[in-house]
Amino acid sequence: MARHTAPDPTRRNEQSRAAILTAAAELVAEAGFGKLTIEKIAARAGVGKQTIYRWWPSKGAVVFDAFLAASQDAGGGYDLPDTGDLAADLRAVLRPTADELADPGFDRTGRALTAEVLNDPDLLREYRERLLDPLLEVTRARLRAARTAGLVRADADLDLAVELLYGPMYYRWLHGLGPLDHAYADRLVETVLRALGASTG
């Protein structure tokens, strides 16, 4: 996370940093972002409040960092394979994405984080740089390869294409419009690929 002020980072206490992120993650999971306070994080982490204010500019930043840390501990970023079968490759991304969104544990945290990110331009930039843009770019790259191979219309707008892949699922998730399962992911991939002019897989 970008520091607001700049204490010497070499002197930073790694144990405190980890304890803070862990406490933040636990508290969000237990009670939601709305009930989260700096004081509770500090108390749970066994840390002075100032230690949090020293290294993070806002509560959202702490939670975001905690989320990032968890993401990296987990697999970190889905990578999109290129097996030659475009539909299969896209399903390999969208199916686990659907699984994640459907997980009740992720749901609360994800919504809380989304709400924060949407209303804080700094966090939004951070989110895009660290998570979203890389994901969109690997997807775009895969589609670009397919376009080069003639499997996608030559005039396809790849920015729009990635939005067509991720946007509908995101929309369904946030608004609770329907189930998020593999069948849905598959149907979505199939439909989008039809729009892009490729032959269905």
Add this chain to the structure above:
Amino acid sequence: MARHTAPDPTRRNEQSRAAILTAAAELVAEAGFGKLTIEKIAARAGVGKQTIYRWWPSKGAVVFDAFLAASQDAGGGYDLPDTGDLAADLRAVLRPTADELADPGFDRTGRALTAEVLNDPDLLREYRERLLDPLLEVTRARLRAARTAGLVRADADLDLAVELLYGPMYYRWLHGLGPLDHAYADRLVETVLRALGASTG
């Protein structure tokens, strides 16, 4: 808004109600949802705090009601024409939607409201019932008519179809992925209709 407790609504002071909603709308526009407080709403509206707590369960509910009231004062719900030209009809909805999302005034309020709605199941239900579901349904109805007319594949999934129309634009808006203009709306409509198997307009 659904009442948490249920004072006799016939005794409600209509002037106070209106003043509260107006004050809430102004304050959100001026300083954002995060800086909004019940006390400020009450002060600006010339109303006791208790009068707010009596009729609304949360700050989010007030703002949401204010938003709804404004929506209804404005045109209240897009209606989707059926001119026979499906692409033109969809553009007639998506172009003004893009305009709205691109409006900086709406942007702040919309993001704030979205954040609230996403994290409060009661608000989300309210939002779906009053705004989202009707919009999706008219869209679905228009597509259904087109399908009956043979302009859309017989096996088209209309739930997915509406998500394909609104989801990408919403995704682009929330994450700031690119411009939201008529050209984008048009391209989106064209691409989605290609996926649905209709002849492009």
Add this chain to the structure above:
Amino acid sequence: MARHTAPDPTRRNEQSRAAILTAAAELVAEAGFGKLTIEKIAARAGVGKQTIYRWWPSKGAVVFDAFLAASQDAGGGYDLPDTGDLAADLRAVLRPTADELADPGFDRTGRALTAEVLNDPDLLREYRERLLDPLLEVTRARLRAARTAGLVRADADLDLAVELLYGPMYYRWLHGLGPLDHAYADRLVETVLRALGASTG
């Protein structure tokens, strides 16, 4: 109780008046004067708040009226006999006074009422006119008779004398300085009479 404004008293609802005084007395006994509220009195009495405000100027006035009503229902004012035995006659007043002050039930109410009376000149006047002055006057009258009979020094200051009889007991009660029993009352009477120059009984 003196009325602050003056609605026509002939139209007053006697049942409401009684219910209010009863409710006030009960609530003071249950929870103390500090926890007493007009709203609770109204609720318990099954009466609108306005009915209380119409007839009493303050919460203290209601409680005071309730206290007076109770006093009058009970014996209403001690009368001081004149048996010829001054010491015995004074003991006949001071012993039951000590009993009353020592009663835990009276203690709470009495302290609450005292606190109100001491800080509200209107209530103090009311208290003196209705309760205190009559008591002091009968005591003074009894001493005057004794003085005429030569049992009390001719130059005795009767105002001071009554203060010597009631003041020490009141002082002991308010500050919790010691037991309030018949032995104490007797000793007090004996000592004061010695000061007044009468022969001890």
Add this chain to the structure above:
Amino acid sequence: MARHTAPDPTRRNEQSRAAILTAAAELVAEAGFGKLTIEKIAARAGVGKQTIYRWWPSKGAVVFDAFLAASQDAGGGYDLPDTGDLAADLRAVLRPTADELADPGFDRTGRALTAEVLNDPDLLREYRERLLDPLLEVTRARLRAARTAGLVRADADLDLAVELLYGPMYYRWLHGLGPLDHAYADRLVETVLRALGASTG
């Protein structure tokens, strides 16, 4: 003042403490105890409300502390001389007491404090320990010395004796029964000493 909870007193800000007590004293003098609020004390003292709640359990306790502080700044406790002339020594205490009670400035504060103390057992204990008991004890000690010297009856009840000295004056003060001047104090001393069997001074 006895603390309700016990934050580390060494970390206490002495300036805040003094500002609070000063503000409390001023506000009571200006508008009376009834109109006193914690919020006004905090505002006048330039202090957060929590700083008051942290160190005092109630509004009464603050005012009481303010009163104590003022007492200690002033002479702090009358001491009772032993000149050998008992009557003169007692007049040396009761005359300034009468002056104090007759002072309109003290009257309001004193009544307010009395009302609080009478209804709060904790405050009463505090009051007795810090102010009342020491006063009564020096008085008792002086009378004991006189009794040893044969100037007071051997069987005199000293507890009752001090009540006879202070009780009547207190009673007169609280109920507004008559003037509180040196002549009254002198008469009181004279009368009480007659009761105690000593020769009048």
Add this chain to the structure above:
DNA sequence: CAATAAACGAGACGGTACGTCAGGTCTTCTG
């Protein structure tokens, strides 16, 4: 190997807002 400087835990501080309670006024409906 001190000494010295920074991060640290702890928590008091001046504040803001919370959600609740009660005050006293006002309005509406009922007997």
Add this chain to the structure above:
DNA sequence: CAGAAGACCTGACGTACCGTCTCGTTTATTG
């Protein structure tokens, strides 16, 4: 038209946290 019911504006309550600011106490280079 007095009275019940209760909504209303006001203002204070006591609590929770905010972000800042000392306090000693580690901790970890650096002279």
